[in-house]
Amino acid sequence: MTSATALDIAQALVRIPSVNPDYDPASAGEGAVTAWIENWGRANGFTVWRQPVLPGRENILLQFRNGADHPHFMLNGHTDTVGVGGMTIAPFGGEVRDGKLWGRGASDMKGPLACMLAAALRLKNEPSTWRGTLTVACMADEEFRFRGVTAMLNQMGEPVPSARLPDFAVVGEPTRLRVVRGCKGCLRFAIHAVGRAAHSSKPHEGRSAVVAMAHAILALETHFATRLAQIAAPGFGTSTGSIGLISGGTGVNIVPERCTIQVDIRLLPGQDGLATHQEIQMLLREHCRQVPDVQWELPEPSVIDPSFEFPAEHPLVKTACSVLNQPTPDVVFFGCDASKLAARGVPVIVLGPGDIAQAHTVDEFIAVADLEAGTDAYVRLAMALMPV
Secondary structure (H helix, E strand, O other): OOOOOHHHHHHHHHOOOOEOOOOOOOOOOOHHHHHHHHHHHHHOOOEEEEEEEEOOEEEEEEEEEEEEEEEEEEEEEEOOEOOOOOOOOOOOOOOEEOOEEEOOOHHHHHHHHHHHHHHHHHHHOOHHHOOEEEEEEEEOOOOOOOHHHHHHHHHOOOOOOOOOOOOEEEEOOOEOOOOEEEEOEEEEEEEEEEOEOEEOOOHHHOEOHHHHHHHHHHHHHHHHHHOHHHOEEOOOEEOEEEEEEEEEOOOOOEEOOEEEEEEEEEEOOOOOHHHHHHHHHHHHHHHHOOOOOOEEEOOOOOEEEOOEEOOOOOHHHHHHHHHOOOOOOEEEOOOOOHHHHHHOOOOEEEOOOOEHHHOOOOOOEEEHHHHHHHHHHHHHHHHHHOOO
């Protein structure tokens, strides 16, 4: 385990598949990457411990205490990736070509996570330049339901006494090394229509769930364009809605009995996700009464992930902007683990090398120069937040 540079570490991580099983049930999940990071951390002298999240899926945390419990600075990343379907490059090849590292997770976010590990090692080897406690927290399940960071926050303090909540945190999503002080949240839920099956030669004997769902889709699109468009926050734009998945029917010659859609709403600071869902449920119940002989199932949301926002004048934001020579911080539309840390009162920013535009793409990559710059940025920020 001699890997010391961010490129070495990122290449090793990309070559280990860790697709979130919710995107590919055949995937074993993050276990092999977790084991690699554990071995690397122990070989390099870090205190290392695991936290259970889901069966066979764990968080892994690395820590180095340099003379004091506080300030406690956490670098937070995730070990899972989205699926690899349709990729035009070898997803786990880890090839370095044209000044870029290619493969699934290179940008989101094994590249940024590698920078965190490389920065932690550099800081550990330069203890005279800072004082405090440094933790690198590697989370499972960020790409689906954020259960890794939730498990970590619920278990802080066990089994290592110094594993309490950090004083500052950075979540390493790819932001082009721009300091991000806030993210949108996310609400996700399903809607099911249940009609009555019949042979397609006698459609009048059935009730098409697909046709019924078309009414609900049109109602939702109107709601997105009117009600959600009225919910706005400075810098974030408006709340938005999208219908990302639809499934229904069993054959072209059968009137479909069931149809399901999956809905994604992006939440703004101050927007209550549960209240937003309840409002949509009321809309659909009222609208769907006009569709006879169809039952509607409106289960509870699968995800309610709040947004977060810290003011530009917050000490963490100001320090990070100063270190990165950035006049003003950004906000972004995507969600990540940062909002869960913020909800527990932890000052947090999002900051990482690479571009979110490359995340989840068919030819995902990160520039080697970005890995070098990301490592340097994390080291300089840690020294600024944990001065001697």
